Amino acid sequence: MELFGRHAETAALDELLDRAAGGAGAGLVLWGEPGIGKTALLEYAVAAASDATVLRCRGSRMEAGLAFAALHELLWPVMDRLETLAAPQAAALRGALGLSRDTTNRFLIGAAVLSLVSGLARERPVLVVVDDAQWIDEATAQCLGFLARRVTTDRVVVLLTGHEDPASGPWEGLPALEVVGLADDDARKLVATAVPGADEALADHTIRTAGGNPLALHELPTLDHEPDGDAPLGRSGDLMPVGPRLRRAFAARAAAMTPPARALLLLAAAEDRGDRHVVHRAGAGWGVDTITWDEVLRSGLLRVSGARLEFRHPLIRAAVYDGAPFLNRQAAHRALATALPAGATAERAWHLAAAADGPDEDVAALLEQAAEQCLRRSAGPMAARTLRRAAELSPTPAAAGRRLAAAARAAWDAGRAETARQLLEDAERLCGELPVARLSGGLRGILEFANGRPERAHRYLVCDMAVVPEPRRAVELGTVAVRAAWSAGRPDLQQEALQQVRAVDAGGDPDLSELLPVLRNWWSCYDQTGEVTPTLLGMASGTVGRLGAAAWELLPPVPLVQAWGIEDGLLDVLRVQAAQLRRRHELAALAVVRSQTAVLDLGAGRWGAAEAAAAEGLRLAEEVGADHVATQCHSSLGALAAARGDGRAVAEHTTRILRVSVPRGVRVLSAAAYWHRGRAALFGSRPQEALADLLCLAEPGHEAAHPTCALFAAVDTVEAAVQVGNTDVVEAQVVMVEEWAQRTGATWARAAGHRLRALVQGGAAAEASFRAALDVVGAAGDPFEYARTRLLYGEWLRRARRRADARLQLAGAAEVFDRLGAEPLRARALREQALTERPTAPRVPGPPTAAGLTAQELRVARLAADRLTNREIAAQLLISPRTVGHHLANVYTKLGIASRADLARIDFEGDLRFSTAGD
Template structure:
């Protein structure tokens, strides 16, 4: 039965493979079956079940499998399972087991073990430096590419440290090998990871293809978590492209699987991409409602890696909605990570968020630093977002020619990627630069163009009232207040509550009274 389970897994029948070890344990007990099955029970649980339970099986089975290499493979998957569940305590337990394995005459394993220990240890010790010896762009690529998929690091962690450069090559090698061996479940897992890298690098068509194939294979073999990861990647694409309906459908499917099983990294992805879709659609208050959950202790979607990546969206949504209390801590978190790792994405994001939080004349230096960071252009979508925000700042500073340059460049990238909401926003902003600038000596702009309710909300917000206080005065919900402010900002050519102070609401009221 144990041998049949291994064959079923290799043939892509995960559901059938999961049943056989359970039946076999009734005959011989857990440990003999673990030895004969090579620890497959935990691998199956990792692919289809509950991560915390997968961690239990994997750590247990490390001690009974006969080969040190297999013990290391099980241990690294145990670390990944704990990370997926958002359980640093279980992650540390698995790391202790991995560190204790000896290569026992296996030269390849002896060469890989220091790399793997260094890689995982940086997550075990909060103050540890980046895994510098894990150079995924040189010799390690070949060694990892020839090893089992279980030894590969989770893609989001490699991205967080800014050392994912050679990981895509490793995954392509793995995919080719798994195709030749017809190991469909493992192939689906590798494709799901490939889609994440392609998304970040702006290869959206390739990302969609990999995620769609991974989803199809995972559905055929019954690898639920792999299918869920692929749905999350497709939701990320839909959010950037403005397809809110698809985002809603896909994230609902993700949460159906991830929440009951405690796969917090996938639940976090669903909340993140729902928040992104709302942000790009001009609903910052709705975006915040989802994005803030990623750092809320005990929440079903709380996950530190996801919260780190989503911080840029969270800060932008907070600034647009006037919730500066949420913006500062997230910006500081990214800045600290950038100092610790030097990752290009983090350094770029830290400068961009500093510009958003600080505002005023000092913002330009931060925007320029974000655009000039080495490697920043390697993530074209995020680079274009920085240019969009910088262009909006330049337009508000009445530097129309400079603004047009940044906004046109951003719109071109969004158009190439198919990011329609941000392309439309960049073009709207660029069109505003074509209008004659108001005379500098003519006083502050008025609030002409607002509806009566928008005007009431804007005046109260300019007086310093919170969304809740405004809602109490006007007998509407705080969320409705946020919706009104999200409409007010583009009409007034501003992006934050702080800028409302320069609007001449009194003058506008006089105009409205005269017209009535």
């Protein structure tokens, strides 16, 4: 098997073997904790010494009291060489190995072994390998120590492994190399090799727990990591189970100690906080005295630092606890519970829970109190585990279901969506769906909204509004139901949820009584079937700014707020929400808020902040398993990529969005993906491709059909349609935006309506519309769209031969695009700006290929030479196909050619000169 992270150790072994081959023998002790990989290094050395005679043995606790037992195993393959020794040495060695009755002293035996090995080394190098040397018998240990210190002039290497630093004892004076744990990167590689297909969460947990121990890295991923009902689950987390190999490796030292010492180790293992005083008080009734403490501390298994106890390695603690009989563990927990100070409610509850062997309502109630303490200090995962254990000890299904529902809520708030879903399902099996919906505050609908089908989420949420006891929670669920229906592109379901929200009675809650009218004003604005007055719109605008202290569920979808043009103040609200959620460590809700912050920053031209918010939201969403929030973040990143001209990133983000959104019917996300692809094509001068994607947003029944996205995308749809000459769809799109602007007065819609009208008008009317778009108060608040208006206006001015005015607009647009990093549109603005420059020199005659083409003729010629059609050239240059034909006719005449095929032979990058006159 490949050794990961052992380059230094294998290099040392290679050097040792190379030197020995040259006659400079040596001994080396490899030491370190059990399972750290010492045996694997011995195997490496054996494989590397393929031309050597290998003598090996392994220490055994069962034979540790038998003199020369290990030496017998070591020399058995070369017993026939005893005849080569001097008679006294041969007799002494035969007596030691039980081959005769001869008796002699140990020095003579050591000398015999040295003579035997040296004789072998004269024929070929010798490698002596002793594994688990801490367990070999004392007589063999002294003999091998004698050998290892005297082979410096022989072709001999003596390798031994042990658990302790050989600073004293039989290996004193020998070189030693400590083998330590693997670095995280190497540990990850080992896990991937040992357990192919292990998911990232399991790998991370294994690496964190194993502490770099290779044996643990091999064995832990194959074990069941659900917390054992008997495990001491406390502030430091679950006690990892250990398998038989780990138990044998780590528990052997403890097994050899006195009963009081083993009791002390078990108490320390069960007391997960490492409180020395608590262990001391608990051990007083178990016969643990000063002598016992001395024994345990001398063993090195346990260390004291002030008032804290800690095991030398966490796996020692796990092995000691896991290897103890169940009754002993129960007794240890009861003793620790008694020894705890009066205020340690949570710790006492857990120890009593670990000692319980059946339902116990008193202990379950204590655990429930402990969970409440966890929630107050924002320890959601611990609260969820505590409540789950309380449910296991509950004597009735109703009590168990109630506690599982509360555990699910705690897990969700802590960002553990999958855990929350499993706990909720367990609770429903005990109590039924509606009781659990009431107990969990309608969590099943929230979970479905976060990573399921929005239509199903709507159904759950509307249903659960009627069963949750708190009116405020009913309003929150109804608000999310409206959002779910909007996400699904279902106006009918929106109306159903809106009616439910409007029907909620505040029930004497003064805060809700104040909040409900505000929400109803907002939702009246949201209701696309109702009339909107300036007064109502102003109240709705104020609504958004008053939601800062409300739950995240009450916040409206940011794109819809933008569509209504009442997003002022919403960013501050989201920032307040983010700060609160960070403080409470509610990761799932924080992911939602950050995803929406990214949308606002994007619209305000704060692209760097938008990218940071989307990236953080994506990381959080993936961490907690909130698929829909993750796709929202991909949407913001895809929008940025489209504007920046990063086609590969657009494809990557939109593919990920559609992979989630289409099967689940989340039309708002599917529409966003199509929109980003359409914009990327439009900005990349591929209007026909852009139009094909953008028209899907308004196509009834299409997977990407969504009214809000279609409304926003109208500015792109009309521009693409004008470029390709598709007038059939233009007027309907323009009217849709203008009607929305008239209904809402939204700044973006008013500016967009004027801009789109300018694209379909001619003459003075077009200029008036462009000017009106730029003069809309607040339009510059979206710098990207404002710059797009200036770009289109500048192109119109250039075609009207008003070069100076065009340069002013185009330069301003190019500056904004450059600041934002919108490279495709910046390049387009600069190209247009170059066409506005007046000629600096008269046209000069030249060779036949230098025919004095104008700048526009040269552009047309180059595109035609690339085999673009007249319509495709017209779309790129924003001129009509008829004008393209006119320019090509001039090109053919000036160059003396007759067809596009001839154009392909012209060197347009060579000495062809042109003039801008007549452009």
